[in-house]
Amino acid sequence: MGEIVVSDAMRDYFEELESNLHKEIEIANRARSRGRDPKPHIEIPLAKDLADRVENLIGVKGVAEQIRIFDETMSREEGALAIGKAVAEGVVGEFDSKEEAIEAAIRVSVAMLTEGVVAAPIEGIDKVTLGKNDDGSEYIRIFYSGPIRSAGGTAQALSVLVGDYVRRAVGIERYKPRKEEVERYVEEILLYRRVATLQYTPSEDEIRLIVDNCPICIDGEPTEAEEVEGYRNLDRIETNRVRGGMCLVLAEGLALKAPKVLKHVNKLEMDGWDWLNTLIAGAKSSGDDEGGFVGVKPKDKYLRDLIAGRPVFSHPMRPGGFRLRYGRSRNTSFAAAGISPASMYIMDSFIVSGTQLKVERPGKAAGMAPVDSLEGPTVRLKSGDLIRVDDEQEAIEIHPEVEAIIDIGEILINYGDFLENNHPLVPSSYCFEWWIQEFEKAVENLPYTRDELKNPSQELALDLCEKYNIPLHPAHTHLWHDISVQEYEKLSTFISENGVLSHDSKILELPLNLTTDSGIKTILEHLLVLHKINDEKIIIENPLPFIRCMGLDSELKKKWNSLPEELTETVQVVNELSGLIVRERAPIRIGARMGRPEKSNKRKMSPAPHVLFPIGDSAGNTRKMEAAAGYISSMNSKVGQIRVEIGNRVCPACGMDTFLYRCDCGEFTVPKLFCPRCGISAQKEECPKCGSKTTCVKMQNINFKEIYQAAFAKVGERENIEVKGVKRMMSGTMTPEPLEKGILRAKHDLYTFKDGTVRYDMSDIPLTHIRADELGIKVEKLIGIGYTEDIYGNKLERDDQVVCLKVQDLVVSYDCGQYLLRTTKYIDDLLEKYYGEEPYYKAEKLEDLVGVMLMGLAPHTSAGVLGRLVGFTKASVGYAHPFFHAAKRRNCDGDEDCVMLLMDGLINFSRDYLPEKRGGKMDAPLVLTTRLDPSEVDKEAHNIDVCDHYPLEFYEATQSYTNPKELESTFDLISARLGTPDQYEHFMYTHDTTDIAAGPLNSAYKTLGSMVEKMDAQLALADKIRAVDASDVAERVLISHFLPDMFGNLRAFSRQGTRCLKCAAKFRRPPLTGICPKCGGRVILTVHEGAVKKYLKVSKKVAHEYNVSSYTKQRIELLGLDMQSLFENDKSKQTGLLEFM
Template sequence: MSKNIRAEEIDVKRLEIERSDYYESLDKEIEEAYTIAAEAKKKGLDFSESVEIPRASDLASRTEKLLEDPYLYVDPDNRTKQPLKIEGHLRELLQKHDRESAAIMIAIHVTKEMHSATGDRRRAIDSGLRVGLAVLTEAVLVAPLDGIGEVRIMSNSDGSEFLSIDFCGPIRAAGGTAQALGVLIGDILRREIGVGRYIPTVPEVERVKEEFGLYRANLQFKPEPEETDLIVNECPVMINGEETERMECAGYKEVRNIVNDNGSFRTRVRGGVMLVIAEGLCLKAPKIRSHTERLRVPGWDFISKFADKKKGGKSETTELKSRVLEKEGRYMEDVIAGRPVFGEPREPGGFRLRYGRSRATGLAAAGLNPITMDALGGFLSVGTQMKIEGPGKACAVTPCVDIDGPTVLLSNGEFVRVGSQEEWKRCEGELLSIWDAGEILLGYGEFLENNKSLSPSSYSVDWWSVDLADSLDSHKKIESFAEIIGVKVEKLPPGMPFNGAISRGGESRLERSLRRRSWISYLKNLDLSWDMVKEICESFGTAVPPPWNLWWSDLPIQFLPPLADEIVSNGKIEGSSLRIGGSVEGWPYSFDKDSIGVSNPILGEWPRWTEVYRHGLVKSSLMTLGLVHHHDGSDIVIPLHWEGLLDGLGLGEADGRVIVRREVDSLVSQTVGKVSDVLNSKISEDGEKRVVDDYLVERSLSLVRKVSELPRWEDSVPCRIGARMGRPEKSGVREMSPMVHSLFPIGENGGPQRLVSEASSRGAIRVTVGPRICQKCGRETPHVTCHHRPDPKEPIECGGRTLAGPSRNKRGRRKGEITAVNLGSILEVKRRKLGLDRIPSKIKAVKGLVSKDQAPEQIEKGILRGLHGLSVFRDGTARFDMSDVPVTHFRPSEIGTSWKRLVELGYTHDHDGEPLKNDEQLLELLPQDFIPSRLASTHLLSTCSFVDDLLVRFYEMSPFYMAKSLEDIVGHIAIGLAPHTSGGVACRIIGWTDASAGYAHPLFHAAKRRNCDGDEDSIMMLMDGLLNFTQTILPANRGGRMDAPLVLTTRLNPSEIDKEALNVDCAWFYSRDFFESTLDRPHPKDIRGLMDIVEGRLGMIGEIRGYGWTHDSGPLDAGPENSSYKTLVTMKDKLDSQLSLGKVLRSVAADRVAKQVIESHFLPDMRGNLMAYTRQKIRCVKCGESYRRMPLAGKCIKNKPASGGFSGGELDSGCGGNVVLTVSEGAVRKYIQITEDIMSEFGIDDYTKHRVGWMSSSVDSLFNNDKVTVMTLEDFI
């Protein structure tokens, strides 16, 4: 499909007007906030007299603002000269070229400009490299700032020059592609500027190989020593880095060129080097090769070896592609206690794959029926992370009511497909087994993003509806279809579902698209009878749709003859039901292998999932086929959809009796014999392999296709997806640990709780702060405004604005020095200034500052935060974290905002273009609108009150928010920020959800460089960020600028955000061609032309509006309010629930889960706790001082410095506080008893028992007296 066709299928004119009005409204709100904040900043009460979060509307603007200070200044020490302006040129490059090419071009441009202006080659390359890396990372990461350390021009052993780039820890967030391209850009720039290539010495190569052996952090790929040797020798640039690990190298400890700026050797492991080589150059070799070949960069031939290896090389012979889906068990490697397994890899009973996208899925989020979320122990809630078998590694859970829920077996034998919450409540108390977990909704885009081949689609009602719609291509067929289903043609949707016009003269593509949607929706919701289904199948060539299309591919083919015989012998039709007499006499059973009435299985044993020994052949077969039934005495009664069973078994109906229409015994014997012969021949030929392959994939379905009267049957369960619980959903305040209100240092003077009130009672306290000089009186002070009193008798401060003074600390990266601060007198002045009756009793501060200037935040802000019970994060803002969940459409009733208020916010029409007039209409979410959790309401209201108080009492201005209720916050602007980024994204709050997650547009999440696989991000109110954020108080350590809003994106541009969002599905339905193509398991790229995804809409209004969805979500907050993992209190309760759920899930072997919990959680935890106990420090309960060894005095011996003054004074006596252990015996023993209980109940293997026993003995040996008791003969008399 072309872009023009897609464009004409949406209401372009209306959507463009709405977009224009929306961005105009956003810009107006943001401009108003910036104007007020700028006025407040000009009062000189903050570190800066201007707002420190610059605005940027696109990638070019973000890049310039992120790197302007200091990397684009020609002379960073002389700011009178204008910095290099790159915004306009970069914007032009991005319009003409892809992002990677534009990054390389702008890097070359900046390098040349900087070299021309300064003549400094090193600095020119440094600036260009950082600009290029910023473009590659959408200028929202800290990687260009902190991910690259020093860029140096060094000397080879022969005296020639080469370029060395220090990669640091924060480069990890950039991803492998950007890491590797950073090296490539560095090579291109050094060529442009005339720097030679790197020629490594043997020690330099061997050092990197040694570091890979010592590096313990996770790597997606770890190269072999020979591969490391090749990369280091051939790479034209030296990949260098700062020391990040504690482990020191031994063999090649001091190596030339692996040094710091001061010449000292880097002897410890360099994590950045490991990341760039392993996850960059090795793992992303194919992408790098495409760029080096396109740009014809010499010296990069070595990368081709890794690119070919990544592809797996080319085989001379074409091997048969197996139809059996491979099992991917990686997600089962780290099973955590209390977090259940919901399905083992590809195991029947696990989640069945359903293709599509709901309003709240996409961008790695998956849909589950809310009843499934309840049935699985309540462990899944909106936003809960699941680790899944594929296509990705993980997903966030969201509700979807248009897919199947669980199928369960009750203690009375009833087998139920649960379709409502009321029915689940009825079943919950009698639950014997969760036979099938239901469906999981995943879109085509998930497979495309993860580069995984498509799995075969089940023949769902989605496939059936488009199958039928494509066949209804004439008026005659429409009339025939209406006759079959017993309705008048006038009652059908107008026109034809495919290409017919409603009236002469034609129709627009938009009208045609709406008509086809209307038809498919109608067909999906038809209530058919078996006779209708047969006629439709025979007349229009569709396959048998669910629920008559049973799970035939799960049923062993050898079960069919005895099952058919039993139904013929004892079955009879009573009205609309099928009764099979005497088939569950004495149920449940405990059969052995020889007593179930079936010949020996082909593959050695019957599949575990049939549970045939427990339920008998008939009942087991019916459940394996997913056929709902119940017991009536010793009879089985199948009330509905049994007709498909009879037809598939070659049976028929006559006068209420079941008759044989076609014998299946001979066909089964023929198939079994053929498969057995092939297995006994040890399989050599492709044809023989295909026989076994077909059997494993189709089982009974192959026979059904032969004996059925109907022309076509498709597999209803071709793909199961295993899963387990990952992280629980999150919705909580982002706090420092421990929580603080003020970023003001009080040292150890605040007691264990770090209370300002306690510190102020001690007179002048000594803290480490940076010097500042008052511009009014010239005196030194650590505060933003001078605290000195012109008249010591009057509580009035000088109040002059201060600037950072020269540091007297010549060593270290921080400027602070020990200074006496009379906190009590300062607080009294601040109290009067703020107009408070008294200072809040519980204001918690920090012990010390870690910023470069070590300048304390204005204590007035801490006082007001304490007044409003508001915590502060390390950058001065108040944050609230929520799990990321996508949504593209919503109803006003779902978010608690009236339709009239939404009209004021720009939602004038619903998604169908109808004027908004009630709370139940469906609206398409505007891309920067946000729906936070109601759990954030208290925090956000407190933030608004704090900001208003700050404006009124501190800045002496008018309040801004005046919010008294949640409705008052609706319409205000917030900032969304991901923890690993440094760029915030503006969003507008439009309502609230009861879920513990934050709903936003997929584009908004991608703009934060996030997806929705269980990640969590924070929001802060815009005015709070503008007034309180400052770079002056950010930590000075590497990566300290991460998780800080260094720049604010005010408008989303889909072409400039994370590319994962471009793979989000936008269609209202998937085509028949798509469903049929999945049977061959193609790569998603091969059928991209069949799909409507965001990438195909770039450059049109459709890139942000007019999205479609294939399945309805139902209420956005459906399902459990919180995961059971959060509501259950003790670990024993969580583990009991986990294993209890494992016992009732057919797709899970509880004993395997128990074993995995012990091996992946309890044993490592016990070992770690034991090691921690032996290495622990001891701590003083009074002053907090810690010691590696117990002081000989048996108590704390820390000397207390005298209060007051800058230096000198006698030392007081020692603290004398009690010292206690930091790791207790209980912490070491906490999992021993519970582990032994699990082993006793589940019969864990001997090897695991011995490991646990050895660990238990080690713990006993540590805490119990091992002294040998000497025995005499008298002791035995």
């Protein structure tokens, strides 16, 4: 840690950010000091570095200092273990009991392991207690809960190790499980696997091994509704329900990350963990049965759980699927991949920037970005033409004419993603970047410019081969590996017999009918030999390299009599017969299907309130403040008198009860605590009489009309703004927000989130370079906020110069920009009319927002990251530097998170609003990271390559499935730049893109209406794409989406609860009275016939049309009969049977 190494330019940048930050803090503190918020100062502590974040998050004083000391000599993980020990032993922090110290120690360690960003250490560990072994000794129980998921497997596993480390330090015995407890774990984890998802499910023996030997008792609070059936009511396990946190830590943590744990065990020389060796050995032997196999096999894992409307673009490794191109564009890497915008349009606009794709390799999923320097799809038009579409505009025009998509184009994946996923490099497609390097190696002083070489004529391409003995140019290389040797022979013979070569050798003509009927056209299509149909003839332009590869001479005569028999691969035959070096054009295809659609939308709770002010049931389900102000509870009661649960406060000076934070007398109020059981008032956390927790929440009558009118008067608005509140607060103290904030939010059409802030969500996509002209701003603006030179070191003066994006700068969607603009107006109004301060932003139009300070915050985390707005994009995504995403602990595989105005967070956020339930502290800015240190972000970001080309050795190494680690030193990776000024600057990319917002703006998934429409579109696309088996898609959708949905709804119908229409009370079973026992209202069912039957018709249709397996057909048929039996009266209706046959 210590001081971050930066260049002068970057130092200026960081200092400017910080000075802006402090300016805003000052304004916010001044505003809040007026006492109209729960605290008279801002509630987001700043954290310069990781140590600060850990201390602020967990709240153990002195930890930060100790961490910094450890960090000088130790790695992150070692430091985490050491700090845990220090806390447990009492070196740092002060605790009342041993248990508390241990608990804090484990939390601090986990916080450190997770960069002090995620909520896991505060929310994921419920408590730590001591249990008793059968021999009377004590052991440690760690209670994990659901949010431990956000820590990730390694940190989960290491938290157990920390527990053991701490246990030894304070002298507690290990956990000795009873036999039935071990079996309980086995049953429970397998049950959890059925109701939720596990990345890895350990075998029963593995679970037994772990539980028998783990020195810490991994316990947890119940998270699922399911109960175990076999091993129930055990003494030492408090619940029969499934403990999700425990399952995660054991399966995804200890079982999956055993090698990592072992590494630390060895380093620390801890005993009692030898069993990890057995675990690792066991796992290996089962997975390593492939023997000496080198290469990759098709993986269909990404096709699992296929959902209606999210199409498959390619089955695993199937010809016609995405052709792998290695490289990085300025908007890819870090689990984001690029495809041609033409591919996006041709594939019915399902993929747009920001759409998540589940991919076959190297990782599980990837966010998508448009890269127009890639090759687009090859399609057969209705006319019979086979054309490749690289251009976005052309793709839009010919889209209606497309009959079949023979090849879906290239996908750009960077080396770093292979490295990060530890996936062996797969053979590279033969591409220009590779060819040119081979050329350069063979020939010194290139006789041609690069541009000339990019698309050489057929003559030049062949000439170069002859002259320099280099491989055939990729633009003239066809996909010979996709056809069999027999097909090759057939094709060659056919062309020799029927082909007519034009005089200038520019055009090869084939008779259309004969070519089509003999199947030769299909072979041409599979080879991606582009052709046009004209006058009953197939016309192939620039056919010379093709003819040559076929072993034909210029008269189309065969230069061979029979194929060399010893060669089984078509590419080998081509090399042999043509006398050229012809490389494989696309040896590896990447399978993919759509995951989540992209997102760019306001964060709204449902239903969406403008203000966190409780109005109980006085305004019904609409929660309109106006209705509450006019509420009359009974004939004689006062108008606007409502009864709500609200936190009661008392003024220490004059003793007045109120719910405001500041008394009329000017004194700040404090919560008035009392014991809910004994009823006595006590200003302590615990009741002095019975020891139960005290609360300040009280059901009380408030004169809401008065409050309502006063609030409008205060901000000077007329009472014609519709403001919505909440029925009940969720926080422990039930502290309401000032109503005025809600009025102003409603005025500017903004919604609040659970913590009082206004947020906007977007899919994460990385961006390392920007141009002013694509961000909707002028270059002057860029210069104005500190950008000075472009990537080549030239002075920045034109709109179209490419510049390196600074790490904390963000590009947001236009819609987000508009929302933020309204938020600035709201903040200005708030400052002026509510706090009586000067307005701050004074922004009128979008451009005025450039340079505004923002805060980024990801779900499951509790640390915001300081950011700055730099521009806007048409795409529905949030573009930011990969480090910025990494600092929020996101990668770009389809994740999404939010931005908010920094000032909004500073003024309006309060911990007092946060829900007091599991996970309530997640997704709230509990601390703010001010300066982004690349060595403290998620390590994944260190594997990004930032070079401008990949070396020749790389392409050669891919041919032999090399492990990417072996090439680490030949690449310009972030990890090698850490600790130098270049960790922030001088990044490059290998493939450019003209427009980061190219392609369709919204995914078809979002624009299509009903699920049936989506399904139809999905299957229509499946029918078109060669690499997709439509029948398999149909079956998978039925099995993983429609059938479980119908099955589930049918079950739910027969076990459903009911609900009162009037007061929304829920009943497990319909009341015998038939009406709501609480309010007498009408009670209705919660699951309806329509919901059950919704997918029946379409399922039957699809099953029939796509001829799915008879097993699946039968399941649908039986479900249909089941529904008929349930919903049809035997006595009144005997028809309709035929309908189900």
